[in-house]
Structure formats: structure tokens, C-alpha cells
Amino acid sequence: MTPIHVAIADDQVLFRKGMVSIINDFQDIRVVLEADNGRALLDGLATADPQPEVVLLDLSMPELNGVETTKLLHKQYPDIRVIILSVYSEDRFVTHLMDLGVSAYLFKNVEPAEVERAIRTVVEKDVYFNEAFLSAMRNRLNTRKPRRLLTDDLPATLTPREIEVLNLICRQQTAPEIAEALCVSIRTIDGHRASLLEKTGARNTAGLVLFAMKNNLVDPSILL
Structure with missing residues (x-):
């Protein structure tokens, strides 16, 4: 099986290092780049070899946050899938990021098995939907005027x-x-x-x- 290369950006060192360890234990999935903010991630991508197929991205980071990093990733690296890792469960965060074109939105308390499932799914099918996303979409659509x-x-x-x-x-x-x-x-x-x-x-x-x-x-x- 062709290995999947992953990058991760998160300013919480303990969480980031823990995620790197967890992901590297997945079969045929390897972290090839880690950064503590969006700017450092983009700088690293400029010379990364191999290039990652998937980026795991925190929303709240110094210098360049997850939203702005997502926008730049889509412009500079349109083939990279973006998975958001966040503590924010508000519907507006979930739907806004999906509108921006991220491939998945995961809460930071999910089980490692779901992280692995999300990574494999976005590589194969471009997008991974979970109950958090569907719930946010239902709630947002129910509170908006009909189009x-x-x-x-x-x-x-x-x-x-x-x-x-x-x-x-x-x-x-x-x-x-x-x-x-x-x-x-x-x-x-x-x-x-x-x-x-x-x-x-x-x-x-x-x-x-x-x-x-x-x-x-x-x-x-x-x-x-």
C-alpha cells in the first residue's frame, strides 16, 4: 500500500507530539512535517519532500491561525486535504470551515480510530463526514431563511x-x-x-x- 504522508500544525506541543506518535502508529501513515503555527507550516511545505497528502490543522494558533492557513493552503497547495482539529463545537465554526473547503472537522477529544478513518477517507474520497458536521449543518439550515x-x-x-x-x-x-x-x-x-x-x-x-x-x-x- 502506498504510504500516506501527513503534516500537522498545532501550537500545543504536548498535544502535537502526542498526535505525531499516534499517527505514526497507524499502518502506512507517516507524519513528515510538524509545525507550531500556520506560517511555519507553509514555510515547511515549501521544501517538504515528500509533500504531505493531508494536513491536520489547529484553529487557534499564533502568527497565522487555522482559517487563514486553510485559505492559503487552498491557493498554494490545492491537492492537499485539510482536516481541522479543534476544541470548538459551535455550529458556525464547523460550517464555516466546511464552506472554506476543508475535508473534515474533528474535535480534539475524538478517538484515534476516527482520526485514522478521517485521514484515509479524505485521501480516497476527498471528504469525511461525521455526526458533528451533520448536526451542525442541520442546525444551521433550520435557523436560516429558505433559499x-x-x-x-x-x-x-x-x-x-x-x-x-x-x-x-x-x-x-x-x-x-x-x-x-x-x-x-x-x-x-x-x-x-x-x-x-x-x-x-x-x-x-x-x-x-x-x-x-x-x-x-x-x-x-x-x-x-
């Missing part, structure tokens, strides 16, 4: 096939799995995904799922 019709919000309407692909993406199916289910090529699915990203303005798979939930295109219960 306009889907066709009023998009520069162009989604085609029936794009909606079909979107629903399968929400079920965390990979491009090969969707292609097999719809009896088309992987390239065709990649084209539909690119079109969905362009039409919805989403940054990644997490953004597409958020869009689908906000517009009642998917039942949240299928996400777990």
Missing part, C-alpha cells in the same frame, strides 16, 4: 445527469464507482464533477455536499 429556488441561484441549471452524479458524490462514491454505476467512463464523471464545481462555486467535494444539502437535493442521513 431561493435552485434555478434562481445558479448561472445555469443543473442537468438531470449532473444531479444524479451529485447525489452519488454525496454518498461518498469515488469517480470509478460512479462511472461503473452509470455505465460511463471515468473521464465523463470527471467532466460532470468539474461542471458541478463551476456552476455551484464549490471548492471541493465538501462544498458540493454543502450545496446539495442547502438546496434539499440530498437526504443528510445518507452521508454517514
Whole structure:
């Protein structure tokens, strides 16, 4: 199995060192870079070899916090998946970070097994959803005014096939799995995904799922 390379940024030394030890015990997952703030992380990424596929990121850090670091990571390293590790459980933190395009949001008190599951899932499927995320989404959507019709919000309407692909993406199916289910090529699915990203303005798979939930295109219960 190809090893998964991970970076971690957290200013709490004891927590960071503990996470490094835990992650390095996972099979075929290795921490290749650690930093105590977002700026140090970005400096380290500039020369990191190998480059990490996943970054575990704390929200509250000096010099450059998790939110600003996430924005810069997406600009400079769009292929790196970002997993937020946070003590903040407020819905607004969870949904805001998912809107920014992070691949997962984990509380710092989760079990090591969930950290491992999240890392493997975001590498394979781009996004990892847990009950914390779904609960935050339900609560936020229930307290907001209904949005306009889907066709009023998009520069162009989604085609029936794009909606079909979107629903399968929400079920965390990979491009090969969707292609097999719809009896088309992987390239065709990649084209539909690119079109969905362009039409919805989403940054990644997490953004597409958020869009689908906000517009009642998917039942949240299928996400777990």
C-alpha cells in the first residue's frame, strides 16, 4: 500500500507530539512535517519532500491561525486535504470551515480510530463526514431563511445527469464507482464533477455536499 504522508500544525506541543506518535502508529501513515503555527507550516511545505497528502490543522494558533492557513493552503497547495482539529463545537465554526473547503472537522477529544478513518477517507474520497458536521449543518439550515429556488441561484441549471452524479458524490462514491454505476467512463464523471464545481462555486467535494444539502437535493442521513 502506498504510504500516506501527513503534516500537522498545532501550537500545543504536548498535544502535537502526542498526535505525531499516534499517527505514526497507524499502518502506512507517516507524519513528515510538524509545525507550531500556520506560517511555519507553509514555510515547511515549501521544501517538504515528500509533500504531505493531508494536513491536520489547529484553529487557534499564533502568527497565522487555522482559517487563514486553510485559505492559503487552498491557493498554494490545492491537492492537499485539510482536516481541522479543534476544541470548538459551535455550529458556525464547523460550517464555516466546511464552506472554506476543508475535508473534515474533528474535535480534539475524538478517538484515534476516527482520526485514522478521517485521514484515509479524505485521501480516497476527498471528504469525511461525521455526526458533528451533520448536526451542525442541520442546525444551521433550520435557523436560516429558505433559499431561493435552485434555478434562481445558479448561472445555469443543473442537468438531470449532473444531479444524479451529485447525489452519488454525496454518498461518498469515488469517480470509478460512479462511472461503473452509470455505465460511463471515468473521464465523463470527471467532466460532470468539474461542471458541478463551476456552476455551484464549490471548492471541493465538501462544498458540493454543502450545496446539495442547502438546496434539499440530498437526504443528510445518507452521508454517514
